[in-house]
Amino acid sequence: xxxxxxxxxxxxxxxxxxxxxxxxxxxxxxxxxxxxxxxxxxxxxxxxxxxxxxxxxxxxxxxxxxxxxxxxxxxxxxxxxxxxxxxxxxxx
Amino acid sequence: xxxxxxxxxxxxxxxxxxxxxxxxxxxxxxxxxxxxxxxxxxxxxxxxxxxxxxxxxxxxxxxxxxxxxxxxxxxxxxxxxxxxxxxxxxxxxxxxxxxxxxxxxxxxxxxxxxxxxxxxxxxxxxxxxxxxxxxxxxxxxxxxxxxxxxxxxxxxxxxxxxxxxxxxxx
Numbered sequence: 541x542x543x544x545x546x547x548x549x550x551x552x553x554x555x556x557x558x559x560x561x562x563x564x565x566x567x568x569x570x571x572x573x574x575x576x577x578x579x580x581x582x583x584x585x586x587x588x589x590x591x592x593x594x595x596x597x598x599x600x601x602x603x604x605x606x607x608x609x610x611x612x613x614x615x616x617x618x619x620x621x622x623x624x625x626x627x628x629x630x631x632x
Numbered sequence: 633x634x635x636x637x638x639x640x641x642x643x644x645x646x647x648x649x650x651x652x653x654x655x656x657x658x659x660x661x662x663x664x665x666x667x668x669x670x671x672x673x674x675x676x677x678x679x680x681x682x683x684x685x686x687x688x689x690x691x692x693x694x695x696x697x698x699x700x701x702x703x704x705x706x707x708x709x710x711x712x713x714x715x716x717x718x719x720x721x722x723x724x725x726x727x728x729x730x731x732x733x734x735x736x737x738x739x740x741x742x743x744x745x746x747x748x749x750x751x752x753x754x755x756x757x758x759x760x761x762x763x764x765x766x767x768x769x770x771x772x773x774x775x776x777x778x779x780x781x782x783x784x785x786x787x788x789x790x791x792x793x794x795x796x797x798x799x800x801x802x
Contacts, residue, residue: 550794556740557762561731563649565641569659570634573666580667 633670640683641666643764644690646731650759651694653729653744657701665693687760687774695752746796754789761786 641662648661668689676685732740747755753775760771761782772782 550790553743553793553797554758554762554790556736556743557758558765559733559736560650560729560740560763561733562642562646563655563730565645565662566659569641569662570637573637573663573670576663576667577670580671 633673636669636673636682637666640686643683644686647687647690647759647764648694648697649729649731650744650763651698651755652701653727655728655730657697661690661694661697665689668693681773684770684774688776691756691774695756742800743797746793746800749796750789750792753785754792757782757785758789758793 644665645658645662648665649655649658652658652661665686669686676682727741727745729741729744747758750758756775757771760766760774761768766774768779768782772779775782775785777785
């Protein structure tokens with residue numbers, strides 16, 4: 541019985557929503573939409589700054605990796621030269 | 633394009649208004665939705681009703697808009713600088729629903745604020761059935777659910793809303 545009455549109340553509460561008035565859209569909205577459409581089309585043709593930043597960051601990262609790799613390689617080469625030089629001092 | 637706009641402008645605007653309760657935000661959403669619609673109109677295959685398609689876009693876009701706004705608001709509350717796309721400070725929105733008459737303002741405002749606390753799909757089902765006055769079949773088609781699922785979703789929404797309203801009343 542109690543549940544039935546609370547259900548009726550909920551239906552009444554929700555029926556309140558039907559009293560919300562419908563609002564008419566302002567007259568200038570269509571012009572704003574057209575302007576936005578044109579703006580979106582033109583801005584799509586321009587490369588966005590976020591992509592430029594990403595490309596620059598990737599380039600810098602690549603250079604850093606390349607220089608680290610070169611330094612390591614140089615050190616390794618120096619060591620190889622020392623090791624590979626024949627030392628015949630003992631036999632002379 | 634203009635014909636579609638004239639046919640559905642009030643539908644889109646009013647549904648967005650139920651989600652965001654602010655004229656400015658609802659206008660912004662309406663603008664963005666019609667930009668999207670005009671852009672995708674050529675690729676739209678008339679397999680489903682255009683009205684259903686526009687309803688779906690409006691619901692999804694409004695929900696995304698709220699999420700984005702809440703994210704920005706949260707960052708603002710945590711003391712970080714929060715700017716919108718134009719670099720202006722974001723104003724925390726106030727409840728500004730022009731469709732609510734003064735004599736029902738208190739009751740409806742409270743009810744809509746409680747509906748805001750419901751999960752997205754429960755909120756949507758209430759808006760479509762009770763404000764848009766759509767049938768269960770139409771609602772099911774828009775929400776891509778079965779009519780039975782819509783019925784049980786609405787029932788769950790009602791139960792949860794009842795609990796929220798009871799807690800509010802305490």
